[in-house]
Amino acid sequence: MSLNIIFREKDIPNIREFDVYSKNGGYEALKKALSQTRKQVIDEVKASNLRGRGGAGFPTGVKWSFIPQDNPINYVVVNADESETGTFKDRQIMENNPHQMIEGALICAYAIKAAAVYIYLRGEFWDVAHALDAEIARARKAGLFGPNGKLKDADGNPFKVDIFTHLGAGAYICGEETALLNSIEGKLGQPRVRPPFPANKGGGLYNEPTVVNNVETLANVPWIINNGAEEYKKIGVGSSSGTKIFCLSGHVKNPGNYELPFGVTFRQLLYDYGGGPLNGGEFKAILPSGGSGPILRVTDEVLDTPLTYDDLRKFNSILGSASVIVMDDTVDIVWVASKVTKFFKHESCGKCTPCREGTYWLDKVLDRILAGGGKESDVDLIMSVAKNMQPTTLCAFGEFAANPTIWTINVFPEEFKAWVDGSKKPAEEKAVARPARERVAAAAAPAGD
């Protein structure tokens, strides 16, 4: 079952180093792509069914084909902001096989005729970014790209695209592509009104047409160019081609990243790879796509579901970025809803009122319930606030932020009922450990700074 398209460090130690990557077929895909026309490269990626691995699953080749080739300046932006709760795959790719992502980004840059590539890393990837800068410098020095690039494309033009990293500074919303573009431009990292879309003139980086792709997505591209779309489609199931990196965390014995073909089941992932429940408990719930995707109750039917973009829809859930957070039977689902809602409350950028205010209200009501002061009407109140957030925000954050409450109530109604009818009460310690200390700290900060 093991096929390492991306985690090649498992087969080739130290492939993170430029020399080792080069000796093992590195940058051959870039040279092959440069010998083809741009259209051929885009068609190959389209034919492979490669879909965006950041969560949306949009067909990558189609995205590339939206870029107007006659525009003088286009950009490629690599989304390495990886901030969804439970997601830690892009970190491993950049730490252990960074050149494959760089090569994928360069192939994209050629295909869409880009002037430059920017890799946007979340600020917490401070060490990753500095190591990446060093590897980019090695490849640049070897003449693969940049001002002294020696390669030529099919028309004999020199390939001089350059790559730069840009470090964020701690804001989940910058993983949203238009917020990310604003952040690179030195503006507040808040989403833009669309249209125009990033691929359109006026909608991308510095107003120029831009492709924004996730790290994992681009790391697949060299393999596709080397081996062809037909070979790639043999891996996976149906319209979910290739492998996916599953980030497994929570109550499993062996948490970690697992690169597996689409179509593997939860049962295989949780037991064969994850080693089963930690502490010998029973699995109770799964968040298949980090904090933002609808929660699942663990049943045999769920465990035997193939993990593809399509199959999780029958449970009203999504595969998203495949950040699988597993919880055993010791977990209180209302606490889970509260925990994830606090994340979104903290990370809401504040631009759209329903999201900015809605996350506060949801958090307040959940806190009240968990403090033992919940009323039966609180469940309807939460639903009403959450559903009013979903269709009313500029970006998908509003929908994500409402999912934890809506779907925990839909899937585990009995857990909310137990809290609001008084049959469940807070533990003594928890009730006192919840004051809003953030506010106290803020009030104590020196004035006028």
Add this chain to the structure above:
Amino acid sequence: MNTLQEKYADRIETTLAKYPDKRSAVMALLYIAQEEYGWVSPEGIQDVAEVCDMDPTQVKSIAGFYTMYSERPKGRFWLQVCTDLPCALKGAEKFHHDLKEYLGVDEGGTSEDGMFTVEHVMCLAACDKAPLLQCNFHNYEHLDMEKMKVLLDQWRAEVNAQVNKS
């Protein structure tokens, strides 16, 4: 020439060269200002605004938007503990609580010796290595209080060695 331009000329130049627009350098420059002043102080904001051709108010709004710029002085070691769901499932909330208690600080507070500031932070993208924290932007993983006490002693000793040298 302001302080940042004098002391960090090379780094500023390399940063500006990445972008077609000076304003794009603001985030990298804020990190440099924080390194120089220990936090994004009013002088730091002013310096950055001059380099990036921005209004200081605009720079200040950028600094306030992100969690990795500190808008007030912090301890030498800025300990940011992830307490999000995957970490919390592995005991991170208790670890965070015990750490604050051990150092005698409230959330966001700094220990009396000015050494450690403790606060919770959102997901650090290393959920398989919980509990973990970020100290001055480097991750320390698979933690418990025993390991933490060793680290705290080690960091204290490093600072004391530096003080004794100078």
